[in-house]
Amino acid sequence: MLDTKKIIPDFPILGKKINGKPLIYLDSTASSLKPAQVIRAMDDYYQRYGVNIFRGVYKLSETATEKYESARSTVASFIGSKEANEIIFVRNATEAVNLVAATWGEVNVDSQSNIISTVMEHHANIVPWQQLVKRKNAKLNYLDITEEGRLQPGQIENKINVNTRLIALTYVSNVLGTINPVAKIIKIIKEINPGVKILVDAAQAVPHMKIDVNNLGADFLVFSGHKMLGPTGIGVLWAKGEIMKDLPPYQTGGDMIREVYLDRTVFNDIPHRFEAGTPHIAGAIGLAEAVRYLDSLGMDKVRRHEEELAEYALSNLTGMKEITVYGPHTAGDRAAVVAFNAKGVHPHDMAQILDRDNICIRSGHHCAMPLHTRLQIPASCRASFYIYNTKKDVDLLIEGILKAKIFFE
Ligand SMILES: Cc1ncc(COP(=O)(O)O)c(C=O)c1O
Structure with a gap:
């Protein structure tokens, strides 16, 4: 896997706490975080x-x-x-x-x-x-x-x-x-x-x-x-x-x-x-x-990192009771984005409960309404992973989902 210990400090936002808790960012499919190198390059243009x-x-x-x-x-x-x-x-x-x-x-x-x-x-x-x-x-x-x-x-x-x-x-x-x-x-x-x-x-x-x-x-x-x-x-x-x-x-x-x-x-x-x-x-x-x-990371390594995270997330989520995971269940031909639903929990409620622990996932139709119609669901939860995510983030997601399920039981 990628050396996340080296990568994470490059992302200033990951060093900040929100309400005293760290940020677990699982919405890179919507927008990724930005490393200091990118922010500096833009700043340099404006400054110089x-x-x-x-x-x-x-x-x-x-x-x-x-x-x-x-x-x-x-x-x-x-x-x-x-x-x-x-x-x-x-x-x-x-x-x-x-x-x-x-x-x-x-x-x-x-x-x-x-x-x-x-x-x-x-x-x-x-x-x-x-x-x-x-x-x-x-x-x-x-x-x-x-x-x-x-x-x-x-x-x-x-x-x-x-x-x-x-x-x-x-x-x-x-x-x-x-x-x-x-x-x-x-x-x-x-x-x-x-x-x-x-x-x-x-x-x-x-x-x-x-x-x-x-x-x-x-x-x-x-x-x-x-x-x-x-x-x-x-x-x-x-x-x-x-x-x-x-x-x-x-x-x-x-x-x-x-x-x-x-x-x-x-x-x-x-x-x-x-x-x-x-x-x-x-x-x-x-x-x-x-x-x-x-x-500098190497795109092959980026892909392998994400494949491992996808595999880990899929194996955890598909093993959970009353969780439906959409899309192929094999990580080899799958990106590190996992859409799912928990029985009895509306995706917006799930996202809100996770947000209490600063776990950022997306809920809704993710700008793919025809796909959700095809899947016969109005909405889904979506967790996505990138180069700064670790297996620990997956563990925290699973813990959060369990908490939400108990809350709505
Ligand atoms: C597959 C895909 N295509 C197109 C887009 C649109 O990207 P943007 O909003 O940056 O134009 C997205 C954004 O989520 C996407 O996931």
């Missing part, structure tokens, strides 16, 4: 060279520009891309999906088209497609899951046809924890219809495992900085240059232009064409620092 990029020829602006563009290269190599211009900085994974829907979708989807998503998606990978098919009078179909919470691969062949334009699927479910065999699925899709584009929602994958866009076969990949030790307000759309280079812009204004006349505009090249206005400069710098932090 916090000016705008591209617009100045003076030194400070050149430094800011160089740091922003080098953040792009750092993020590109983290996901195996050799082309920094295939990284478009956005606000978050949600904006990245919206950008694809509003640009590629606008040009390539018509009333004959269909798009395929899955019932296990976060709303961010459903609602933009619903809106697009509504605008275009196209169709949106969904791949279902098995009772264990895995995609049913056989369905893909049945759902794809010559009019399928895009498949939008998650790499890792933010509720079930299922790690989809994305590379295999993409291979199957491209064999059936090479023209289908694939968007992978990697918001729960990039922070937790080694991703190499070269081996994946996807056309678009989206993720958020705040789930991978980085700041809020910065996210990434990785998209193949050959797809993006001729697309119309997403938003318009400064920085995304090459020339502007009163009656027309010549747009900039990628990626700047898709980054209108002043971007989140400090955010990009913070994200690059987060990437360096994860790289």
Whole structure:
């Protein structure tokens, strides 16, 4: 496992007590905590060279520009891309999906088209497609899951046809924890219809495992900085240059232009064409620092650490009476996020009882209402683990759940 004794002191928030008790943070799937290194890198930007990029020829602006563009290269190599211009900085994974829907979708989807998503998606990978098919009078179909919470691969062949334009699927479910065999699925899709584009929602994958866009076969990949030790307000759309280079812009204004006349505009090249206005400069710098932090741990080690925690949490939770655990029960193809329900305890009540001991879990539908409908439950509790969590955190969670069960008996 990772050396958490070394890692935990890097996270200032974990050193603070709330009402005299330590923080047991089990909600990294929503947002991870931030190490001092990331906070310092952003602070350094504001303190030493916090000016705008591209617009100045003076030194400070050149430094800011160089740091922003080098953040792009750092993020590109983290996901195996050799082309920094295939990284478009956005606000978050949600904006990245919206950008694809509003640009590629606008040009390539018509009333004959269909798009395929899955019932296990976060709303961010459903609602933009619903809106697009509504605008275009196209169709949106969904791949279902098995009772264990895995995609049913056989369905893909049945759902794809010559009019399928895009498949939008998650790499890792933010509720079930299922790690989809994305590379295999993409291979199957491209064999059936090479023209289908694939968007992978990697918001729960990039922070937790080694991703190499070269081996994946996807056309678009989206993720958020705040789930991978980085700041809020910065996210990434990785998209193949050959797809993006001729697309119309997403938003318009400064920085995304090459020339502007009163009656027309010549747009900039990628990626700047898709980054209108002043971007989140400090955010990009913070994200690059987060990437360096994860790289220094090694993503294979991060994955192994989380797999062990998932295994430990699953073995404890599945052994408990009147607890239902959703998603696969094997840690090997599962992320360290565990959704569960305790009989007779509403998830919000469970979260509140745990909060009395500063154990932070999430309760609700976790922005996956269609998945909860599919599971025939209104809500669930969700505990998620990251590099700073230990088996002791799992023990405290189990103790807390037992307490809550007794309280509501
Ligand atoms: C799988 C998945 N996709 C997309 C998102 C949306 O991320 P953001 O809110 O940062 O845009 C989340 C957030 O929880 C997620 O878990």
